[in-house]
Amino acid sequence: xxxxFNLNFHFSDISDDDGxxxxxxxxxxxxxTDSEISERIRLRMxxxxxxxxxxxxxxxxxxxxxxxxxxETQQDSYYPVPGDLINFSVDALD
Numbered sequence: 001x002x003x004x005f006n007l008n009f010h011f012s013d014i015s016d017d018d019g020x021x022x023x024x025x026x027x028x029x030x031x032x033t034d035s036e037i038s039e040r041i042r043l044r045m046x047x048x049x050x051x052x053x054x055x056x057x058x059x060x061x062x063x064x065x066x067x068x069x070x071x072e073t074q075q076d077s078y079y080p081v082p083g084d085l086i087n088f089s090v091d092a093l094d
Contacts, residue, residue, distance in 0.1 A: 060085060
């Protein structure tokens with residue numbers, strides 16, 4: 001008895017249950033746009049992290065507004081404290 005045998009089975013004969021294109025011909029996924037990639041990245045961030053980031057940004061803005069409103073801090077070399085962290089570089093904030 002030989003270990004090699006032929007079942008006459010070809011993967012090109014297989015299609016999805018819906019009768020779509022065989023798996024070999026549908027090997028690559030459709031191209032995605034930059035906005036779809038950004039959305040996928042956004043959805044991968046854990047909800048707890050998003051909530052913590054929102055809280056910290058809001059807290060920073062509130063603190064910066066309060067500090068900038070004080071008369072004694074207006075003479076400080078760090079006046080004004082930036083309220084919007086997104087528009088500043090790490091060097092500007094350091």
